[in-house]
Amino acid sequence: MLGISHLLISGIATSLFLETSESSVILTGAIAGLLPDIDTSMSPAGRMFPWVAGILEAKQSHRGISHSLFASAIVGCICYVGAFFDHWFLPYASAITIGFTFGWFADTFTQGGVQMFWPSQVYCICPGNRKYRLKTGSNAEYILLAMLIGIALTVFGIESKGGMFNEFNRLIAAPSGVVSLYNEQGNSHKIITTIKGTYSSDRSKVDGKFLLLRQIKDGFIVYSHGSVYKASNEPDAQIVIESITADVGELAVTTIDSLYLSDEPIGEALSKYSRPGVLVFVSGHLKSDDQLIIPHDSHELETIKASNDSYTLEFAPLEKVLNAIGEEFGAGELEIRSIISTSPKTEKSDIDI
């Protein structure tokens, strides 16, 4: 098998198994795919380590000990022992082990096979008919090479977008994929959803990006341009979902604070949470003597509900709370959810939400 085929196979395997698109890790795995051929001084690895090649080729047949599970175990042990002392080396240790193993395993599909179970002298092959096994530099190998290049580009592209499962979730556009990504990345990043569906109020079409605030039963609370929506397939949702996908947005942390008010001005108590670049949402229940009529857009979630002697807030944007009931006095407990972007200005910023 050609060296470039080994490079590609090991690089793809490293990227897939480690779910990484980091070029240094993939390159390490790819180069490790050339190492099994250290048993011959004519190979690149053999030329790089001539003394090892000299020892091996004097005693062993080509594709012998260095193309075996035994060799993979030795390489794995050495690498992981190294990673034990230097933790930054761990992904590289995994890359070397995976790349090395796939490097020799690819030779199973060649004419000669490999001594996978060394010290047993049997050569493992697949398939049994040699006519269908690869010859080095044959037309079949060049066709395989072209396919490998295509697969490599696809795999590296998928991994750079968040991995195989993420891409698959994007493909099927199911809520379970959004939940999965939210659980994985929600504590450190903004999760931006792309929702296609209809507004339940007037059945007009929805096709846009929303910031995911919270998962609720059978749906999500999402935010866009100052408005909060419940998106699900439930009848009380503002957006009925046809398809929903999620992407990892900029770095952000979510803090949740509790605020107790004892008949004091609501706006004054909340104003300290108003900071530039921070999205703040207020939930809770406040008792108040005065009652205002809060206008409500039927397209949106009713984030501030006024009843006889109280206000109920559900993911109400801070701006909206300050504008609507900021002048009022209230008593009760509020939950303040602040989403604070931590990305430097130079990093990619989120879409306008």
Added chain:
Amino acid sequence: MAQALVDNLRGEGYLVAFSEPASPKQMLMAIAEQFGLSTQTLEGKRLTLEALKLAISDFMFHNHTVLIIDDAHLCKVDFRHWLKKCRSRGGCHLVLFATHPPLSDIFLTMPRKRLAPLSGRAIRGIMAYEAKLRGIQLTNADFARLQASAGGNPALAIRSIEEEYLGVEQETADHKQFVVITSVLMMIGTLLVVLRFIGLGTSDRNLYILGGIGGSVFIGVSRLVYSLPKEGRRIK
């Protein structure tokens, strides 16, 4: 190997006859000549097949002899039956070399000794000797490459050196030291189907769909692999 055994036994003073597959009459003539038996009648005519068989078996019965046949699996059935009769009559020590012999006649009755593939060192030794005979200089890298095509078989080791001497590039190997791991790979593929059930059990829709798609692809590929024609026994 058979020839080496013949030389060894003769060196130790045994009365040894050696034959390779040919027509039964040719083989019997060769055996009779090596035992010093006359192959002609008093009238100067050649002995018939039956007469040769009788003369040789009588000789072997009355003398301490060793009869060595190489590639015995290629001998005619009636010749093998005659060997069986000679052996049951006694007095004769038979050594038959055979590759994958049939489980019948003489092969069924004789003690069997399976010859293991030669060690890498022995194969290297044979190859080095053969290369020296042909006056070609081979590096360890060449020997390592050629050793893989011999697979512990001395005949193939010699052939690989001959091919190298003639400049014939051969990547394939004809030894029998192969294990087809297609079934093992198929077993690993079944894990995809297992994933589908895990996805079903844990209500993980992604796992369920991915496992289902992977399992379907695996079933298709396995059907394709198993439908590939088996390798022929002839050199192509």
